[in-house]
Amino acid sequence: MDMTAEDHTERLRRLKSQARFEGGPEQIVARRRRGAGSARERVVRLLDSHSFVELDVFIKGAVTGHGKIDGRDVYVFSEDAETLPGAAGEMFVRKMAKIVDLAMKNGAPLVGLYDSGRARGGAGAGSSAARADLYFRNVMASGLIPQIAAVMGPCTGSAAYSPALADFTIMVKGAGQVFLSDPALEEGGGDAEAGLEQLGGARTHSERSGLAHLAADDETDCLDMIRRLLSYLPQNNLEDPPRTDLFDPADRTDEELERLSAADVDASHDVRAVLERVLDEGEFLELVPEWAKNVVIGFARLGGRPLGVVANQRGYLDGRLDVDGAAKAARFVRFCDAFNLPLLTLVDTPGFAAGKEQEHAGIVREASKLVYAFCEATVPKLTLVIGRAYGEGFDAMCSKYARADFNFAWPAAEIGAGAPQGILDRQDSRSPFEAALSGHLDDVIEPAETRPRLIAALGACASKREGRPPKKHGNIPL
Structure with missing residues (x-):
């Protein structure tokens, strides 16, 4: 039986709804217990209300698109650690690389919300090649558009390079982790999570290595930091930074x-x-x-x-x-x-x-x-x-x-x-x-x-x- 236009539209809505499914009740409760949002929730909370336009919704592994922060255009991707990459392991990275291309072509800042999970470092040659393609784009975008990385979960192995190549890296305490080495090879006993935090957590990188420019108390604090940071920055290297109205007198002296x-x-x-x-x-x-x-x-x-x-x-x-x-x-x-x-x-x-x-x-x-x-x-x-x-x-x-x-x-x-x-x-x-x-x-x-x-x-x-x-x-x- 031939489908009507209404049938096609209804099918589209159903498929998009399935693609946007963000876990059952147990996953949602687990996220709330950790104080974490889903990949899509993080993007929506970052951007101005009702400004997010999602792209490539059918490819799982990351949420990508564009929107506005304080009325200014920005491109964003948000990794989804809860979605196993499987056969799409290469495509979700290429989906993020596509957003970097769009940001460069249109001269707008790029925000990456990183939460790769610990299993993706060995996702296979295709995924590794795609990761390398993402690094190349990070380098090409350097000095062209501002790049901000927010590490909200583990970024291990090859996934660690991209946030480190950004202009500014913000890490969430107790959740964000960046390291290249396999923590299983690290000596010492004790609590495993505490060991990962010491290896590459927010405190380690904000106090000892200098990788993290800012350490956020939680995800809300992290998103606020991104918005505040962008308020000082131009859209791209050809524009001047945004000036603001002056309420503090320019001729003010201070004894x-x-x-x-x-x-x-x-x-x-x-x-x-x-x-x-x-x-x-x-x-x-x-x-x-x-x-x-x-x-x-x-x-x-x-x-x-x-x-x-x-x-x-x-x-x-x-x-x-x-x-x-x-x-x-x-x-x-x-x-x-x-x-x-x-x-x-x-x-x-x-x-x-x-x-x-x-x-x-x-x-x-x-x-x-x-x-x-x-x-x-x-x-x-x-x-x-x-x-x-x-x-x-x-x-x-x-x-x-x-x-x-x-x-x-x-x-x-x-x-x-x-x-x-x-x-x-x-x-x-x-x-x-x-x-x-x-x-x-x-x-x-x-x-x-x-x-x-x-x-x-x-x-x-x-x-x-x-x-x-x-x-x-x-x-x-x-």
Whole structure:
């Protein structure tokens, strides 16, 4: 019997409903007990209400499509660990790769919600090849569109590469895991889940390896972090970051900065206290806060313009740069340069951490990486010396000779080839006024006027155009 148009439509609805089936009552209860959502629920909660348009619904293993976050287009895929790949093991990965292609072609950010399960690492040659095809697309998208990875479940073996290739990786505590090695080969007894967490959980990667930029308390927190992070980023490398209305007066001064600047040079204070009084509304989205604490990085706004911040933190290692701190800052600087985000650098460092351990770990290579990143960057670059700027430390922190556009210092700052040997040395030869006379600075400014001076400088170079010699690519000391 021939089917009518209504029959075809009804069949389509039935097949899509079956394809979207997300487990029986037991699976749903188990997810709720873990505080986890299904692959589709995660996408719907991430995007603006009623904005999700799903693609390739009949291919199981992942939920993919496009939608909006704060009214801006975004492409998304969400792995479904509860769906066994079977014969479709290759197709579900190609389904995700297709979304990456669409994101690149249309110039919109890509968000990947990862939950691969532990069984997919050995899914066969076809699936492995498809995974490699996904990695290739991650690399092609790098520097073209922002890529955010949210690890909400295990990503083991070959599945670990894709979230690590994203620009930013967010992991859910107690659920997200990333590791290459087989945990069965790890020595030691005890609780298996605790062992997996120690091997590659959110705390491990946010505090010890530096892989995770943020660690979320739960899935809701993770999705909120994604939305907040995207609010600072442009759609692609050809667009400027989204400006916002300015409610914090651009001419606001703050006398508390006078007190902070007058603190004894040997005292420890939190550089975030300075940022809080300079940035719009005092808001600062810090990244990788628990790893390499001697360097603070993150996003903020100044005069309504998003920008990246790099700052020395005197409270850790006396603000000295080390292997991890230099690597942390360098990668962030390169991201900002790729996506047209101006850079604000706050300098307060006596130089680099010394000793055989640091030298053997590659401090020269990592320091060179940071120098390379700042020199390579062509976005507007503002540098403010708020404390010490000695020798190699000053060179690495975006000095005038790394082509910073505006270099300022507070009057109590110290700038020189090395740490001062006495009070006269501190007050005279390392004076910022000497540095200004020598052309190392553009001005010495009053601390209370830091915000209006930085906003004016940022506005003055907002339309900056600066080229570099044509080449295939540089050879950064990785």
